[in-house]
Amino acid sequence: MMVMMRAWPALLLLLGAEAASVGEVLHVDITEGSASRLPVAVAEMTSGTFPGVAEGHDAGLALSGVIRADLSGTDLYRLVTAETIIGADEHIILAPFRKAGAQNLVIGQVQGMRDGLLDYVCSFYDVYSERLEFSRRIRVMPGQWRRAAHKCADMVFTRTTGDPGHFDTHILYVAETGPKVGRGRSLAVMDYDGVDPTPVAQSEELFAMPRFSPDGRQAIYMSHVGSRSRLMLRDLGSGQSRLLSLPPGVPVAPRFSPDGRSLAFSLGQGGETDIYRLDIATGAILRLTDSAGVDTSPCWSPDGSRIVFESTRSGRQQIYMMAADGSDQRRISFGEGASASPAWSPRGGYIAFTHIGADGLRIGVMKEDGSRSRLVSNGPLDDSPSWAPSGRALSFERGHPGDGPSEIWMINREGTGARRIASVDGVAPDWSGVRP
Amino acid sequence: MKRPFARQLSRGTRVRSHSSRDRAGWAVIGLLLVLLLAACQRPTQALPPSPVFRMEAEENRSEGMSPLAWVRARAFYSGPATVYFEHDRSDLSEEGRAVLDRLAAWLLDHPEVHVSLQGHADESGTRAYCFALGEQRAAAMRFYLSAKGIAGTRLSVTSFGKERLASAAPGEAGARLNRRGEAVLTDITEGNANP
Numbered sequence: 001m002m003v004m005m006r007a008w009p010a011l012l013l014l015l016g017a018e019a020a021s022v023g024e025v026l027h028v029d030i031t032e033g034s035a036s037r038l039p040v041a042v043a044e045m046t047s048g049t050f051p052g053v054a055e056g057h058d059a060g061l062a063l064s065g066v067i068r069a070d071l072s073g074t075d076l077y078r079l080v081t082a083e084t085i086i087g088a089d090e091h092i093i094l095a096p097f098r099k100a101g102a103q104n105l106v107i108g109q110v111q112g113m114r115d116g117l118l119d120y121v122c123s124f125y126d127v128y129s130e131r132l133e134f135s136r137r138i139r140v141m142p143g144q145w146r147r148a149a150h151k152c153a154d155m156v157f158t159r160t161t162g163d164p165g166h167f168d169t170h171i172l173y174v175a176e177t178g179p180k181v182g183r184g185r186s187l188a189v190m191d192y193d194g195v196d197p198t199p200v201a202q203s204e205e206l207f208a209m210p211r212f213s214p215d216g217r218q219a220i221y222m223s224h225v226g227s228r229s230r231l232m233l234r235d236l237g238s239g240q241s242r243l244l245s246l247p248p249g250v251p252v253a254p255r256f257s258p259d260g261r262s263l264a265f266s267l268g269q270g271g272e273t274d275i276y277r278l279d280i281a282t283g284a285i286l287r288l289t290d291s292a293g294v295d296t297s298p299c300w301s302p303d304g305s306r307i308v309f310e311s312t313r314s315g316r317q318q319i320y321m322m323a324a325d326g327s328d329q330r331r332i333s334f335g336e337g338a339s340a341s342p343a344w345s346p347r348g349g350y351i352a353f354t355h356i357g358a359d360g361l362r363i364g365v366m367k368e369d370g371s372r373s374r375l376v377s378n379g380p381l382d383d384s385p386s387w388a389p390s391g392r393a394l395s396f397e398r399g400h401p402g403d404g405p406s407e408i409w410m411i412n413r414e415g416t417g418a419r420r421i422a423s424v425d426g427v428a429p430d431w432s433g434v435r436p
Numbered sequence: 437m438k439r440p441f442a443r444q445l446s447r448g449t450r451v452r453s454h455s456s457r458d459r460a461g462w463a464v465i466g467l468l469l470v471l472l473l474a475a476c477q478r479p480t481q482a483l484p485p486s487p488v489f490r491m492e493a494e495e496n497r498s499e500g501m502s503p504l505a506w507v508r509a510r511a512f513y514s515g516p517a518t519v520y521f522e523h524d525r526s527d528l529s530e531e532g533r534a535v536l537d538r539l540a541a542w543l544l545d546h547p548e549v550h551v552s553l554q555g556h557a558d559e560s561g562t563r564a565y566c567f568a569l570g571e572q573r574a575a576a577m578r579f580y581l582s583a584k585g586i587a588g589t590r591l592s593v594t595s596f597g598k599e600r601l602a603s604a605a606p607g608e609a610g611a612r613l614n615r616r617g618e619a620v621l622t623d624i625t626e627g628n629a630n631p
Contacts, residue, residue, distance in 0.1 A: 180604035208599055209563060222567070227552035227622045229567075229594045250571040250595045253564040266564070268571030268595065271526065271579075294568040310565070317565060340562040354562050361562065383562050399559060401606035428563060 037078040038160055041102035041127075042068045045086045047110035052142035053118060059110045059145065060088065063120065066149035067106055069193065070167040071156065074392065075416040098127045104160075108152050118142050122152030124159060133159060146195060147435075154434065157390065163347055166192060166388035170432040171395060172219055173408060174207050175199065176425045180403045187221065189236070192388070192395075192431065194408075194421035200236055209384075209428050213256050216432045220254045220263060231265065233280075245283055253297050257304050257324075264288070264298035264307055275309055277324070288326035299344045300324070308332075308342040308351055319353055319370070332370030339364070341383055346433070347391030350413065354383045363396050365413060376415035386431045393417075395429040517619040519577060520612060524561070526572035528580060532617075536577060539619055540584035547590075552620045553577045555595045556602070558611035563597060570595030573617040592622070 047060030054062035071077045082096040088109075097105045105127050111119040123135040136155060140148045147168055154165025175188040175197065187207045190197035201207065206224035213219070216236075223232040225243060229250040234241035244251075250268035257264065263278045273294040277286050289295040293312035300307055304324060311320045311331075317340040319333035333339040337357035344351055348368070355364045360380035366373035381399030388394065391413070398407040398420070405425040411418040517539050519532035528536070543549060555570030555577075574593040582588050603610035 180601055183601075185599070206596065206599060208567070208597065224594060224596070227550075227592050227594060227620075229571075250567065250593065252567040252571075252595075252597075266568065268568050268575070271572045271575035273568040273571060294565060294572075296568050297562075297564045310562075317562070340565055356562065360560075381559065397563075401559075401610075403604040 037076060038104060039080045039102050040071060040077045040104045040106060040156070041080045041082055041097045041100060042071070043082075043086055043092065043097075043105060043107045044084070045088070045107060045109055047088050047112075050110070050113055050118065050142060053110075053145040059118070060108070061085075063108050063110060063145065063149040063152075064106075066146055067108060067153045067156075070150060070153035070165075071106075073193075073410070073417060073419070074157070075412045075414060076157075076161065076392075094125065094127050094130060102127050104133070104156075106152065106156055108149060113142070114139070116141070118145055118148060120148040120152070122148075122155055124156055146191065150191075161390070161392070163390045163392060164434050166390040166393060166431070166434070168435050169389060170212075170216065170435065171386075171408070171421075171429045172200075172210050172212050172432065173424070173426040173429040174210060176406050176427060187219065187234075188424070188426065190421075190424060192410075194423040197424045200239070201234060201241070204232075209253050211255050211430045212432045214258055214260045214433060216435060220256065222252065222254070231263075244278065244280075246278070247285065255299055257300050258302055259304055264300065266294075266296035266298065266309075275307070275326075286326070288322065288324075289329070295320075297341050299342055301344050302346050302348050308344050310340045310342060317356060319351065321368075332368075333366070333373070334370065335373065341385060343385045343387055343394075344368075345387050345391040346389055347387075350391065352385035352387060352394050354385065363394065363411065365394075365415075374415075376411055376413070377409070377418060382409070384428045386429050388431050389433045395421075395431050397427040397429060399427070519573075519617045519619075521573055521615040521617070523558070523611070523615065524569065526555075526569065526576045528576055532577075533580065536580050536619075537584065540581050540586055543581070543586050543590065544584075550590045550592070550622045551581075551586075552592050552594060552622045553581075554618045554620055555593070556600060556614060556616050556618070557598045558614035559598045559601060560611060561598065567595045567597035570597050570617075573615075577617045577619065 042064050044064050045060045046058050048058060049056055050059050053059045068079055072079045080100045080102040082100045084096055086092060092107060105125040107123045109121045111121060117139040120138045121135060122138055124133040126133055138148045138151050150168035153167040157165035169192040170189050171192055172189050175186045177184040185207050186199045187201040187210055188197055188199045204223055206222060208222035210219050210221035219234045219236055221232055223230045231244040231246060231251045231254050232241050233244055252266045254263050254265035261280060263280060264275060266273050266275050273296055274287060275289040275295045275298045277288055291311060291313040295309055295311045298307050298309040306321060307324055308319060308321050310317050316338035318331055319339045319342045320329055320331050322329040337355055339353045339355055341354040342351050350365055351368060352363060352365050355362050355375055361382050362375045362379045363377040363382045363385050364373055364375045382396050385394050385396045393410055393412050395408060395410050398409050406427045408421045408424060408426055408429045409418060517535060519535050553574040555574035557566035557569045571593060574595060578591045578593050581591055601614050602616060603613040
């Protein structure tokens with residue numbers, strides 16, 4: 001049976017109806033390590049060109065290409081093509097997509113410019129029941145046309161998984177240039193897919209281990225000023241920065257609490273490194289650990305009540321957990337080798353970490369209680385895992401012995417879809433939350 | 437405390453100018469001989485990198501100090517002030533202690549100079565841990581220098597983790613050059629806030 005609809009009026013008509021069904025989650029069965037991929041088609045719909053959009057290419061086709069790249073980077077979807085390009089004012093026919101095996105269809109329509117903004121409508125159909133699952137209007141500045149596509153892909157992701165998407169996001173990282181010895185470094189931000197890498201701070205003596213604030217407006221990072229190791233808090237909008245006032249010592253690995261009010265970090269003093277937390281507004285500092293050796297790499301649980309960290313108190317580096325006031329410290333990583341650099345999934349349930357083994361550094365993922373630990377990356381020098389806001393993907397750095405570049409990689413939580421962000425060289429990626 | 441470094445140091449060098457210049461000359465010749473001998477004996481082995489005065493440190497200093505004074509300050513102290521460590525360790529070797537003995541002797545002669553002790557790690561470790569390890573190494577140097585009579589207020593401790601490698605050679609050849617602590621002279625107005 002063939003369903004035809006006049007695309008625009010139908011979509012506008014249905015805008016009101018979609019609100020009722022938002023929150024209902026479709027049917028992607030995720031089980032540990034294996035997912036049945038949802039067959040999805042992303043319609044290729046022409047729109048003509050618009051100034052400032054898609055470098056002068058057809059905007060509709062360019063945006064659908066971005067959505068396709070977003071969805072196919074996960075291990076949740078199987079992209080299906082119907083080999084048809086739909087004209088801007090043609091009827092949409094679902095039959096070819098059904099015939100191609102698609103269960104769902106994404107249609108992104110560029111509807112033109114209004115008040116200087118690009119008007120984009122993102123619609124999601126169930127091809128079999130011929131039902132419109134949702135349709136949303138997205139309006140963006142022309143120069144941010146890719147965000148409209150990322151937002152549309154995020155809506156599809158949320159609808160099919162129940163988790164926030166991670167496509168309209170940024171990655172903060174330390175960009176590197178030149179040979180390994182004397183390498184140039186700057187603080188930079190890029191889109192999650194490596195597009196538009198932009199320096200946000202340069203010509204400081206040190207940039208290390210930067211982290212976004214939860215709202216993405218600020219960055220905290222390790223700096224070096226006047227022969228002292230310092231923490232720098234930078235407003236990414238205004239570019240203003242200030243050095244935090246801390247006890248003497250070498251502060252390492254700062255990270256915001258989920259409410260953005262506190263920082264956890266470690267401080268090295270006289271050869272002992274312990275974990276502290278700082279109330280940013282008042283400057284009050286609380287010491288959380290007091291063990292011999294190195295306690296570092298603190299990371300908060302999503303609700304802010306607990307902190308995961310690494311410690312050498314039992315010999316080599318291992319992962320530990322404690323309450324956010326420092327009480328109830330206990331080890332959660334065991335087994336062969338050592339483990340470090342823990343990162344708590346923003347959706348809860350998982351800890352990513354760096355495994356230190358005979359074959360170098362590799363990224364691993366385990367449950368919050370330390371069970372079901374497994375390695376997901378191949379090394380040789382993989383470190384600094386950072387979760388996507390979806391909790392379903394990770395970014396990390398990959399180094400190589402010798403004078404090669406430092407690479408930033410992405411991987412799905414189950415270890416599939418490993419890919420390098422080829423447009424940049426850098427280290428210490430930090431994945432932002434979903435942008436407003 | 438905020439007297440310009442330049443005036444202090446040039447005053448110091450004027451008083452001791454003869455002996456110091458001679459000493460500097462012998463030290464340079466001695467160092468060259470050592471390097472030459474090392475090169476002859478073990479032609480395949482990589483040499484440690486040349487010490488130790490960082491260009492950026494030099495630039496920082498130039499506003500407070502005349503270039504001539506700085507050249508003299510460098511010449512005073514031409515032995516290596518880089519200390520090397522074993523893998524994942526921060527205890528000083530015999531060679532490391534000898535380097536720090538020379539540094540301590542020089543610092544006792546130059547009470548106006550402050551030192552930034554900068555710990556580094558090779559790239560085999562995880563990033564945060566390398567910063568902690570670098571701090572341990574610099575702290576070990578500070579402890580040793582303090583025991584040799586250098587006031588703690590003149591010695592600041594920092595760590596660069598694995599962010600500033602000295603060698604990109606793969607494997608142990610590069611790693612042993614990267615596991616190090618460096619003593620860098622700093623301006624007199626800084627480096628005193630960090631014990």
